[in-house]
Amino acid sequence: MMANNGPRISVIGIGKLGSPMVAVFASKGYHVIGLDINKDFVELLQKGIAPVYEPRLQELITQYKKNIEATTDYYKAISLTDITMVIVPTPSDSDTEFFSNDYVLNTMKAIGQVIKSCNKYHQVVVTSTVMPGSTGGIIRDVLEASSGRKIGCLDSEIGLAYSPEFIALGQVIHDMLNPDFVLIGESDKRIGDALQHLYSKRSDKQLVLFRRMNFVNAELTKIAINTYVTTKITYANMLSELCENIPDADADTVNVAIGSDSRIGNKYLKGALAYGGPCFPRDNRAFAALAKSLSCNALLAEATDQLNNYQAERLVNICKKIAVICTVDKIQPSKTKVGLLGLSYEPSSPVTECSPACNLANKLVLDFDVTAFDPLAMSAAARICDKRVTFANSVDELVCGDLDILLITTAASCWKNIYFNQTRKKLLYIIDCWKLLNKEEIEQNNRYVRIVLLGNGNSIKGLNDVGASVRKLTVRNNEFQNGHAQRRVLVAGGAGFIGSHLARRRKQGQS
Ligand SMILES: NC(=O)C1=CN([C@@H]2O[C@H](COP(=O)(O)OP(=O)(O)OC[C@H]3O[C@@H](n4cnc5c(N)ncnc54)[C@H](O)[C@@H]3O)[C@@H](O)[C@H]2O)C=CC1
Numbered sequence: 001m002m003a004n005n006g007p008r009i010s011v012i013g014i015g016k017l018g019s020p021m022v023a024v025f026a027s028k029g030y031h032v033i034g035l036d037i038n039k040d041f042v043e044l045l046q047k048g049i050a051p052v053y054e055p056r057l058q059e060l061i062t063q064y065k066k067n068i069e070a071t072t073d074y075y076k077a078i079s080l081t082d083i084t085m086v087i088v089p090t091p092s093d094s095d096t097e098f099f100s101n102d103y104v105l106n107t108m109k110a111i112g113q114v115i116k117s118c119n120k121y122h123q124v125v126v127t128s129t130v131m132p133g134s135t136g137g138i139i140r141d142v143l144e145a146s147s148g149r150k151i152g153c154l155d156s157e158i159g160l161a162y163s164p165e166f167i168a169l170g171q172v173i174h175d176m177l178n179p180d181f182v183l184i185g186e187s188d189k190r191i192g193d194a195l196q197h198l199y200s201k202r203s204d205k206q207l208v209l210f211r212r213m214n215f216v217n218a219e220l221t222k223i224a225i226n227t228y229v230t231t232k233i234t235y236a237n238m239l240s241e242l243c244e245n246i247p248d249a250d251a252d253t254v255n256v257a258i259g260s261d262s263r264i265g266n267k268y269l270k271g272a273l274a275y276g277g278p279c280f281p282r283d284n285r286a287f288a289a290l291a292k293s294l295s296c297n298a299l300l301a302e303a304t305d306q307l308n309n310y311q312a313e314r315l316v317n318i319c320k321k322i323a324v325i326c327t328v329d330k331i332q333p334s335k336t337k338v339g340l341l342g343l344s345y346e347p348s349s350p351v352t353e354c355s356p357a358c359n360l361a362n363k364l365v366l367d368f369d370v371t372a373f374d375p376l377a378m379s380a381a382a383r384i385c386d387k388r389v390t391f392a393n394s395v396d397e398l399v400c401g402d403l404d405i406l407l408i409t410t411a412a413s414c415w416k417n418i419y420f421n422q423t424r425k426k427l428l429y430i431i432d433c434w435k436l437l438n439k440e441e442i443e444q445n446n447r448y449v450r451i452v453l454l455g456n457g458n459s460i461k462g463l464n465d466v467g468a469s470v471r472k473l474t475v476r477n478n479e480f481q482n483g484h485a486q487r488r489v490l491v492a493g494g495a496g497f498i499g500s501h502l503a504r505r506r507k508q509g510q511s
């Protein structure tokens with residue numbers, strides 16, 4: 001498709017979000033200039049190579065290369081385009097939890113200087129996530145000062161908007177093409193109308209819902225959505241732990257029913273690991289910090305953050321219960337071996353920023369031998385994981401080794417096809433955090449595989465019972481030091497599926 005007659009677009013910052021935006025606009029026929037201070041990214045895009053990994057990104061860049069340019073030159077990017085999207089980092093300040101505007105302000109200075117030297121109307125859109133008050137405050141001030149023009153007044157020569165994207169890494173292109181709604185905070189009607197037209201054309205949907213408002217409401221909406229969704233995830237995790245402690249309770253069943261209430265809905269209501277990534281944790285904390293800075297109560301957001309941090313501890317405790325059982329099964333005591341499948345904060349992404357899996361690995365390594373595998377995120381994980389965490393070269397290498405416990409930590413559908421070695425002679429407990437596997441089928445075909453269901457009272461109760469029996473046994477019966485005696489007492493206790501597994505093994509003459 002050749003470039004259309006629509007506005008020419010520049011995208012400042014061609015990272016994880018900016019590159020897909022370049023490609024998506026190009027795919028809809030717009031001429032797009034991507035700009036970055038990172039020369040490597042610019043060179044790659046000039047050659048038609050995606051600067052970052054994101055599903056479908058390379059395909060779109062290859063197909064619509066004619067509509068894409070890349071540069072480090074602000075004059076070129078701004079003077080040759082009509083509208084500029086700014087998608088540079090806004091890192092969180094570790095003390096205040098507020099997002100820094102430093103990178104955004106650098107771009108505003110550079111953009112303003114070019115606008116000043118060109119006699120034309122220009123529109124500037126902040127896509128980066130910023131703190132409420134930023135766009136109408138310091139960002140507007142810097143752009144007005146550097147351009148020498150007023151924003152948002154009648155006959156203004158600059159339009160300014162805040163329009164964040166609601167995209168999840170790993171599905172950025174899909175989410176850009178299929179937005180639930182588009183959020184626009186606008187300085188004036190002219191830029192709001194222009195953006196509404198542009199985003200309607202960019203979407204694959206026939207009808208796109210727009211929410212147009214002033215800057216501060218749009219800024220609040222962005223972090224409020226993420227704060228609300230993190231609360232929802234955490235609610236599901238809280239319920240999941242409760243169900244684990246009630247016989248016959250199952251969090252998935254309850255969550256599906258709860259989500260059927262149209263006031264609630266099923267999305268992001270699944271008990272699993274903690275939430276992570278470059279957005280959710282920090283947006284939630286920024287919301288709380290903002291509220292506190294204004295002497296408002298932010299207990300809910302704070303509690304969400306605390307409960308989210310607790311999720312790793314909860315999983316470590318489940319592993320410890322299983323480890324007690326694994327130790328009973330061992331003739332030579334050795335560290336329980338735990339494997340992690342998935343290290344990125346979510347599937348189809350190489351990103352490990354605030355990854356719940358890496359965080360978990362770093363906690364597990366204190367008590368266990370930990371090995372992990374991820375198809376995309378291993379090198380990033382190696383930089384943040386404890387040195388004691390080792391990495392497997394493939395799923396097979398991880399699963400076919402002599403693991404005791406396997407944690408499936410990302411919701412990647414490819415894990416559903418894992419092949420478990422049917423000649424395995426050592427019990428493997430799989431904690432399937434996202435309930436991807438078919439428990440009945442796998443356990444039927446693999447005598448030595450047991451799937452532990454998070455949020456399931458009977459599944460976890462089985463571990464509690466066995467763990468408690470083993471602990472009591474160790475304290476009370478010093479003479480029962482060998483594994484043989486311990487196993488017999490456990491079977492007599494008839495503790496859940498693990499008890500019956502041990503009973504089966506006895507019948508088969510293995511104990
Ligand atoms: N990654 C995500 O899932 C989402 C990110 N956001 C927000 O988007 C913004 C960008 O995020 P990412 O794309 O993930 O960051 P990123 O770090 O992947 O990309 C940012 C790019 O901006 C470039 N850059 C920095 N200063 C520059 C300057 N003065 N001029 C030109 N380029 C410059 C960097 O070299 C880098 O390539 C952040 O505010 C983030 O919070 C919003 C929604 C989702």
Ligand SMILES: O=C(O)[C@H]1O[C@H](OP(=O)(O)OP(=O)(O)OC[C@H]2O[C@@H](n3ccc(=O)[nH]c3=O)[C@H](O)[C@@H]2O)[C@H](O)[C@@H](O)[C@@H]1O
Pocket residue numbers: 165166167168169226233267268269270272273274275276277278279280283345346356
């Ligand atoms: O602020 C942002 O810019 C973006 O943040 C999130 O996107 P992202 O963090 O990339 O990815 P998600 O798929 O939403 O997952 C975030 C985390 O939540 C976890 N999650 C997700 C769903 C769920 O049911 N439970 C759950 O724990 C995921 O595993 C992951 O760790 C939002 O989904 C986007 O709408 C938003 O634009």
